[in-house]
Amino acid sequence: MNVCMIPVRLGSQRLKRKNYLKINGINIFEMAIIKAIKSKKFDDIYINSEDSKLENFAKKYKIKFYLRKKTLASADATSDQVVLDFMENVKCKNLFWVNTASPLSKKEDIVNFVNICNNQDKLQSAVSVNSKKVHTLVEGKPLNFDWKKPFSQTQSLRQISFFNYSIMAWNYDFIPKLKKRILFDKNTKLIETSFLSSILLKTKNDLMLIKSLSDKILI
Numbered sequence: 001m002n003v004c005m006i007p008v009r010l011g012s013q014r015l016k017r018k019n020y021l022k023i024n025g026i027n028i029f030e031m032a033i034i035k036a037i038k039s040k041k042f043d044d045i046y047i048n049s050e051d052s053k054l055e056n057f058a059k060k061y062k063i064k065f066y067l068r069k070k071t072l073a074s075a076d077a078t079s080d081q082v083v084l085d086f087m088e089n090v091k092c093k094n095l096f097w098v099n100t101a102s103p104l105s106k107k108e109d110i111v112n113f114v115n116i117c118n119n120q121d122k123l124q125s126a127v128s129v130n131s132k133k134v135h136t137l138v139e140g141k142p143l144n145f146d147w148k149k150p151f152s153q154t155q156s157l158r159q160i161s162f163f164n165y166s167i168m169a170w171n172y173d174f175i176p177k178l179k180k181r182i183l184f185d186k187n188t189k190l191i192e193t194s195f196l197s198s199i200l201l202k203t204k205n206d207l208m209l210i211k212s213l214s215d216k217i218l219i
Helices: 028-039 052-060 079-089 107-118 172-178 204-212
Strands: 002-007 044-049 064-067 094-098 125-132 160-171 189-192
Touching: 002 028, 002 079, 028 044, 028 052, 028 094, 028 107, 044 052, 044 079, 052 064, 079 094, 079 172, 094 107, 107 125, 107 160, 107 189, 160 172
Parallel strands: 002 044, 002 094, 044 064, 125 189
Antiparallel strands: 094 160, 125 160
C-alpha cells in the first residue's frame, strides 16, 4: 500500500507561515495536494499537520487528515520523528513524503519517483536528488578535483549529487532505523528529479524567485 504524506507545519522560522502563502491564488500546501492527486500513484493521501483547520481542506480534496502532536510541529522536531510517528499510527507498506517546500516540482517527478521505488527489490528508503558535474569544495577542500593538477574540464569531473528533498520514501521495514533517529542510510535509493524541484522555498528571496517562475508550475 502506497501512502502519501504531505506535512504542513503551521509555523516557520525563516519565512512566516510559508505553507499558507499563495502563488497564482493557490496555497503552497494545496499545490502539493493537487500534484499528489493527479499523479494517481497513491492508495491514500494525508495532510499531516498540527493545524486542525486543515481537516476542511482534506475533505475538500477528498483525502485524509492526520493530526500530529504540537511537539512534532516545533522547530526542534526532526523529520525522522515526524515519519516514525506517522508510520506507527497509519497503516502503510510504503510511505511517500511530498514536500510542500518544492512548489516547482512536477507531477511527473512524483510519478517517476514512485515508479522507480515500486520497481526496486527490498527498497527501504529513497530521496530525490539533483546531480551535476561541477568543481566542488567541502570546507574549502576540493572534493572532485586537485589544485595541484591541470584544472579539470567539467565533463571529466566525478558527478556530485545533492539531496533536494522534494520527494522521500520509506518502507515499513525501515521503522527500526527510524527509532534510532536514522532518516536515510548508505542503501538509500537516490532518484533524480527535475531541476525545478531543487528550488526550495525557505526565504523571501526563494519566494520571489518561485513567483517569477510561476508560469512553470504545472498542476
